[in-house]
Amino acid sequence: MRGIKGKSAIVTGGGRGIGAEIAKRFGAEGAHVAIYDIDGDNSAAVARQIEEAGGHAQSTQVDLTDYRAVAVAVQKTHRTQGLDIVVNNAGWDKFIPFVDTTPEFWDKVIDINYRAPLNILHTTLPLLIANQVGRVVNIASDAGRGGSSGEAVYSGCKAGLIALAKSLAREHSRNNITFNVVCPGATETPLFRSFMDEVSNPDKLREAFRRAVPMGRLGEAADIPGAVVFFASDDAAYITGQVISVSGGLTMVG
Ligand SMILES: NC(=O)c1ccc[n+]([C@@H]2O[C@H](COP(=O)([O-])OP(=O)(O)OC[C@H]3O[C@@H](n4cnc5c(N)ncnc54)[C@H](O)[C@@H]3O)[C@@H](O)[C@H]2O)c1
DSSP states (O other): OTTOTTTTTETTTSSSSSHHHHHHHHTTOOOOOEEEEEEEEHHHHHHHHHHHHOOEEEEEOTTTTTTHHHHHHHHHHHHOOOOOOOEEEOOOOOOOOOGGGHEEEEEHHHHIIIIIIHHHHHHHHHHHHHHHHHEEEEEEHHHHHHTTTTTHHHHHHHHHHHHHHHHHHHGGGGGGGEEEEEEOOOOSSHHHHHHHHHHOHHHHHHHHHHHHHHSSSEGGGGGHHHHHHHHHHHGGGTSSSOOOSSSTTTTOOO
């Protein structure tokens, strides 16, 4: 894709699942990838895979909910490889009916799904503004567009990520920084499998998810990176504040 080679991209939550596929795709396109994950072993393994395939990657173990730790990591990435592209991918949830959730659970969901992207954006934006160019892609969810039973707080955070991207797109278009959003639907990843492990009838639930998708299958992690890399590319230079679902037709918004 045009305009990715040689660029520096942070991918949060790149240690596994969708983030790992996004990181590998940026690596294959010739970007210098900085993988941020709380799981240092996983992120180091993904960085190694990218390097072994001939790409450039570094892994940083960081808790994205910790503002100061994020600020240190971002400064290091900027110092060592510059910064052009930011992908807010890390996320977390559990299926629990809202009335059964606790304020402690809300804090965890909000910290990982909303505060972590705020931490990343607040620490990276000044660097992108100084460059007068940049690309930001938030990974939200179809849950943030259409809601999702058992995921009320998470869905609110993901809707928040969409509004955040649109607001920052308005604030920073004159700085030549674009903000766009990719929304996966149900996608086979370790996170999704952890949901399935906790329900009493995983096969029935998986089948219900599958039937809800017009294309008749769940997503794979490798389905997601194409849209992300596109938004980061020169081909998307005149696209900002937009939301695209990569979910087999689950959500169709005009
Ligand atoms: N899998 C799905 O069905 C699905 C559907 C819609 C949206 N999404 C979104 O896609 C993104 C990726 O999800 P996934 O399914 O690949 O998840 P995953 O759990 O498989 O991977 C998420 C990664 O984020 C990392 N992470 C979590 N909290 C962190 C923290 N505080 N600091 C640093 N790293 C942290 C984890 O260690 C992990 O490597 C998330 O934003 C998720 O909400 C997933």
